[in-house]
Amino acid sequence: MYQEERLQGILQHMQQHHRISIEDICELFEVSRDTARRDIVKLEELGKILRTRGGAIWPTLNKEVSSYGDRLQSEPQIKQAIGRLAASLLKNGDYLFMDASTTVLHAAEHIRTEGHVLVTNSIDIAGILYERPGIDVHLLGGKVHPRHRFIYGARTLDMLRDYQADKLILGTSGITPDGITNPYEEEGYAMREMIQRADQVIVLADHTKFGMRQFFRVAGLESIDILITDREPEERMKEALLQHDINIMIAAI
Template sequence: MYQEERLLAILQHMRHHHRISVEEICELFQVSRDTARRDIVKLEEQGHILRTRGGAILPSLNKDVPRFDDRLEAEKAVKEDIGRAAASLLQNGDYLFMDSSTTVLQAANHLTTADHVIVTNSFDIAGVLSHRPSTTVHLLGGVVHPRHRFIYGARTLEMLRDYQVDKLLIGTSGITESGLTNPYEEEGYVMKEMMRRADQIIVLADHTKFGQRQFFRLAGLEAIDILITDREPEAPMKQALLEHDIHIIITSEGEKES
């Protein structure tokens, strides 16, 4: 086996087990300890792993954040299902916060109820909802992030402090047993303020977000009321969600609920 093939196999093993030791590399690939160490050094140089005493681990911090347009297309059908399920939870006359998540955008696309007042920091969501005659849209002011198309800043937070709503529809870049995270501190402060000022918090997260940990911590699991996702979370994650009395809605496999 060539080194490049072995490196790919090591990464595949680590995606399942999250770590690997020098001894495991030697046993799995029938190579010497020196070769195993060289493989670890190579993977670290490529930015895939972090070396530890006697082996390596996968970085726990996910720094890869695709552009808004790329995120819009990723898992698009899944996001549409989640957005449709979120829209079905709304009632006529609800006052809402909607953050700038691409999954929340799908909820806006599938909105069927009426007489809403909606506050958002997403001009994409504001654009979708502006065509609905029975909906009043408040677009928060502030600074526009050109890559990810959200509005943030001191003015955004100042405006948010004047509002109180029934429900918040919020996406997340990462959800673990420790809570929700986001890659951008600036957007994170806006999301935190929305969470403080909503009576019910509904998180929309497809399966790719589970186990991901980003730079900025939004909140612990205790802040969530409802989680809408497309797959059953793995046992430890599901247990943590249930311990916090979070209502889990799963859009696939016959709309299972927990």
């Protein structure tokens, strides 16, 4: 087996188990300890793993952020299913917050209920719903992020402090037992303000978000009421969610 093939195999193993030892590599790929060490060094040089004594761990701080358009095209069937389930939880007359997540955008597309007052910092969600009969859209003011299409800043937070909602539908770039995170501090402040001003917080997170950490911690798990995803979380994550009495809902794909 060529080194490139082993490196791919090591990464696949770590995506599932989050760590690997020298002994694991020797056993899985039938190579010597020296070869296993060279593979670990190579992956560290490529920035794929963090080397530890006797092996490596999967980095949990994710620094790569795709553009809004790329994220919109990523896993569309999964996001559609999660968004559809989220929209089904709404009742006529609910006052809503919605953040600028691409998965939340799919929830907006599936809204069939009426009588909503919606507050959002997403120019795309506002664009989808502003002409929909029975939905009164309030687009927050502030500065527009050109790459990720959310509105942020001091004016955004000032406006949010004047509102209260029945439900918040919120996306996240990462979720761990420590809470939900976001790569952008400015967007994270708006998300946090929405959480504080909603009676019920519904978080949308596909399976790729579990175990991922981004730069800014938005809130702890105690802030979440419902989590909608497409797969059962792994045991440690599921236990942490259940300890906080979070209702885990699995969307049918």
